Amino acid sequence: MRFLDRRVGESPIFVGRSSEFVRLATALDDALENRGRLVMLAGEPGIGKTRIMEHLASRAEAQGASVLWGWSYEEEGAPPYWPWMQLIRAYIQGKAPDRLISDFGPGASDVAALVPELRQALPDLEPSPPLEPEQARFRLFESITTFLKNAARTQPLMLVLDDLHWADGPSLLLLQFLARVMADSSLLVVGAYRNMELSREHPLSKTIAQVSRQPFCNFELLSGLSRQETGSFIEAFTGFTPAQDQVGSIYSHTxxxxxxxxxxxxLLSNRKTLSPDSMEIPQRIEIPPGVRGIIGQRLNGLSPQTAELLTIAAIWGREFDYRQLGILDTGLTAEKLLETIDEGLAARLIEELPGGRDRYRFTHSLIQQVLVEDLSASRRMRLHLRAAEALASLYGPxxxxxxxxxxxxxxxxxxxxATGKQAHYSLMAGEQTLASNAYEEALRLFVRGLAAKEGQSMDAESSALLFGLGKAQAATHQRREAVTSLTRAFDYYADSGDVGRAVAVAEYPMTPGVGRVRLTPLVSRALQLLPPATPEAGRLLARHGWCLSTETGDFQGARQSLDQAMAISQKTGDLELELQALGTAAQLDLYTLRLxxxxxxxxxxxxxxxxxxxxxxxxMAHISGWSAMGGLGEYDRCIEQMAAGLGLAERLRDRTLLVTTLWQNSMLSLDPGRHSARLFSDRGLELASSxxxxxxxxxxxxxxxxFSVEGEAYLDRLVDVMVSSAPGPTFEYLIPAFIIPMASLPHYREPRPARNGPASCRDCSGVSFFCATHGDVGQRRIGPAGPSTRR
Ligand SMILES: Nc1ncnc2c1ncn2[C@@H]1O[C@H](COP(=O)(O)OP(=O)(O)O)[C@@H](O)[C@H]1O
Ligand SMILES: [Mg+2]
Structure with missing residues (x-):
């Protein structure tokens, strides 16, 4: 049979799919003409998603594009962002450093934190300034998507994300992020997934809902080949023309x-039921029901040793290597091991991975799944444990x-x-995952580690797991849960006299916020653990001042803490502490209108x-300076401040600061046509649409x-935001409260005539609004904490 004889590199058969392929090829043509396209390809397992993408990939390469693949696998254990890491790695290979520098730009060091090969290729990269978790992830996503768009400028890129139903949550978020920014790029992204495995809660469902809003995103659903195509398939596969009845029987079964x-x-060919000489009547073609039965039959055709070896290999996942089998004490000599691998290859149950090095993979994920599922639960658990222990000794240091x-x-x-080891490695993996900004994955690992410790009394390991969990919760906007986890970790450290760790928990840079979930108590308790007038106490005092002013409205208490922090910084000459205290004190002055x-x-x-x-x-200093000078009527200096502030935020690539500085700039663009005001505002809304x-x-x-129609549309969006946000007092409540009455004043409904010469600041709606926020409304503070900085 042709298929069985296929040599590596020979192109596999491709049957049918003409209309689907035309649509995919059109998407490719669009991408080649700088109109980015995203295609989501759905269908049941084995329906041909991967194959049609391979076919498209050959066409893309023939038309001058470069194709990068990223796979997701069912089994856990791969690092977060695995599909993206594979794409980027493949891209880096063989590229000169100069080219990499221009492709990756300022984001290179962020990507290098994820893909070590990039750091090896560019060893002199300066690390990026540290950011808070949410901002760090924004910056990472921005760096990766900017790189992809840059790279596609030199040579169009087709990105294939296969088996997305198994992708980790952070990888899916990155896909959503890319979908928002790829419209005008030479990128074709094709994602494949099993639609029947998606519940509404599945993370991919959310991604699909998100990306489907993009006009350049299309969905393609693959169904089975027709009866006629089935005949062509059999012919292409075996090299001879089957009898019509045989086709009919096979078609109805498959x-x-x-x-x-x-x-x-x-299977039928192995049994000689289907061959050029046998035109057996269809009733006698016995096809076991379901895929499990069919694969089971094929495995039965193997020698027992090979069947056993493949079962063990399936425990490693879809891919495995010779070395892994070797360490598993299979009782086989090296020679026998190779023989069994050869048998699996000949039966096309496994295939060699490109690049050699004794790496293999099951030809289809269903084969691996059936092998694992057929194991009894106890055997499966024993094999996993054996695998884990073998790996631990293999990797050593x-x-x-x-x-x-x-x-x-x-x-x-x-x-x-395995309990002890499970907690140990979950903690280790959770901390690494947290460091690569894959918070949802980290959360899962910490939860799992804690589950392994259930029923045991608290110890250093469980509090480390809780500390990690708190960080992951904070980064995924679960404030209440985060504060609970952090407090439990803090309690253990405080009670066991581990002051260093207790203070580290209280210093974790979670932003204080309005509402019932407060960080102030944790910070106050941590302060009691430290001797006064030390630099450590100074840092906590500065944080205490920040928490108090934001969370409780105790401005006097906040000022006291900040003064103490400042005094310590002056005594010790600690500039970083001075900066921390000054920044908060400036905010506090703004809240209390000491401009x-x-x-x-x-x-x-x-x-x-x-x-x-x-x-x-x-x-941040530019932002508060802008507010003060605006309130004092020093508009020209305000403009200078904000242009510089935006430049800094762009270098830092912190999303919140970018949004704030874009907003401030949009308010103070004074040209009568307000083109630049709109441009700043558009850029801001692209980053934060609500x-x-x-x-x-x-x-x-x-x-x-x-433009009153447009004005009303923005007001509607504002009201939607207010309605769906937590109860005030927050910005989301404060802003509509006076924007809506202001917008209805006749003053705002009359277009200002364009004038010759420079416009005055007072002509700008932004400035009027600004005076309102910092003047009248500011003085009639709403709520005890004043306008919050919650976003
Ligand atoms: N249109 C096709 N023509 C020929 N062979 C195909 C076609 N579609 C799929 N196949 C073959 O069927 C098998 C399963 O297809 P695959 O693309 O791996 O399915 P999926 O990715 O949807 O699970 C593979 O061996 C593949 O080469
Ligand atoms: Mg596939």
Whole structure:
């Protein structure tokens, strides 16, 4: 048979699918002409998703595009962002450093944190300034998508994301992010998934809902080949023309699913039921029901040793290597092992992975799944445990780099034997995953580690797991849960006298917020553990001041803490501490409308931030300085401040700061046509489509420019945001409360005539709005904490 004889590199058969392929080829043509396209390809297992993407990939390459593949696998244990890591790795291979520098741009060091090969290729990369988790992830996503768009400028890129139903949550978020920004790029992204495995809660369902809003996204659903195509398939597969009755029988058993077809044909051919000489009557073609039966029959045709070996290999996952089998004490000599692998290859149950090096993979995920599922639960657990222990000894001192893989095998292993190890490796893997900004994955690992410790009394390991869990919860917006986990970790450290760790928990950079979930108590308790007037106490005092002013409205208490922190910084000459205290104190002055004080502190903060090289603090200082100067009527200086502030935020690529500085710039663009105001506002809304400040000021701007329909549309969006946000007092409540009355004033409904010469600041709706926020409304503070900075 042709199929069985196929040599590596020979192109496999491709039957039918003409209309689907035409649509895919059109998407490819669009991408080649700089109109980015995303195609989501759905269908049951074995229906031919991977095959049609391979076929499209050959066409893309023939038309000058470069194709990169990223696979997801069912088994856990791969690092987060695995499909993306594979794509990027493949891209880097063989590229000159200069080319990489221009493709990756300023985001290179963020990507290098994920893909070590990039750091090896560019060893002199400067690390990026650290950011808070949410911002760090935004920056990572921005770096990766910018790189992909850049790279596609030199040579169009087709990205294939196969088996997305198994992708980790963070990888899916990255796909959503890319879908938002790829419209004008030479990128074709094709994602394949099994639609029948998607519940509404499945993370991919959310991704599909998100990406389907893009006009350049299409869905393609593959169904079985027709009866006629089934005949062509059999012919192409075997090299001879089957009898019509045989085709009919095979078609009715397989419904034209190409994977089932290939299995059935191989089985029947092995039994000599289907051959050029046998035109047996169809009734005698016995095809076992279902895919499990068919694969089971094919495995029965193997020698017992090979069947056993493949079962063990399936425990490793869809891919495995010779070395892994070797360490598993299979009782086979090296020679026998190779013989069994050869038998699996000949039966086309496994195939060699490109690049050689003794790596193999099951030809279809269904084969691996059936093998694993056929094992009894106890045998499966024993095999996982054996795998985990073998890996631990194989990796030796490098075991940390493989923590996720070990955590997976220990978790699947016999709980009675694996508990201690499971918690240990889950903690290790969770911390690594957290460091690569894959918070949802980290959360899962910490939860799993804690589950392994259930029923035991708290110890250092469970509190480390809780600390990790708290960080992952904070990064995924679960504030209440985060504070509970952090407090439990803190309690253990405080009670056991581990002051260093207790303080680290209290210092974890979670942003204080309004509402019932408060960080203030944790920070107050941590303060009691430290001797006063030390630099450590100073840092906590500064944080205490921030928490108090934001969470409780105790401005006096906040000021006291900040003064103490400042005094310590002056005594010890600790500039970083001074900066921390100054930044918060400037905010506090703004809340309490001490605008001159705020301005002075912001200047000093910006100076110190430059000395210590803290880009984030410098941007924040510009933001508070802008507010103060605006309130004082110093608009020209305001404009200078904000242009510089935006430049800093762009270097830092912190999303919140970018949005804030874009908003501020949009408010102060004074050209009568307001083109630049709109441009800033558009950029901001692209990053944060439901930001109340941006929507509110944009509504006013449109009204004042005479575009009342647009103005109303922005107001509607603003009201939607308000309705769906938590109860106030928050920005989301404050802004509509006075934007709506302002927008209805006749003043805002009359377009301003364009004038010759420079416009005055007072002509700008943004400035009027700004005076309102910092003047009248500011004085009539809403709620005890004043306008919050919650976003
Ligand atoms: N249109 C087709 N023509 C020929 N063979 C196909 C076709 N579609 C799929 N196959 C073969 O059927 C098997 C299963 O297809 P695959 O693309 O792996 O399915 P899926 O990715 O949907 O699970 C593979 O061996 C593949 O080469
Ligand atoms: Mg597939």
């Amino acid at each position: 419904e034209g699913n190409p994977f089932f077809l290939s299995q059935v044909i191989t 490098n075991v940390e780099a493989h923590a996720s893989e070990l955590a997976h095998h220990f978790a699947e292993g016999d709980p009675a034997l 001159e004080d705020c301005k002075a502190k912001s200047f000093r903060a910006s100076e110190v931030a430059r000395i210590v090289g803290d880009l984030k603090a410098e941007t 930001d109340a400040l941006l929507l509110g000021s944009r509504a006013l701007l449109e009204h004042q420019a005479g």
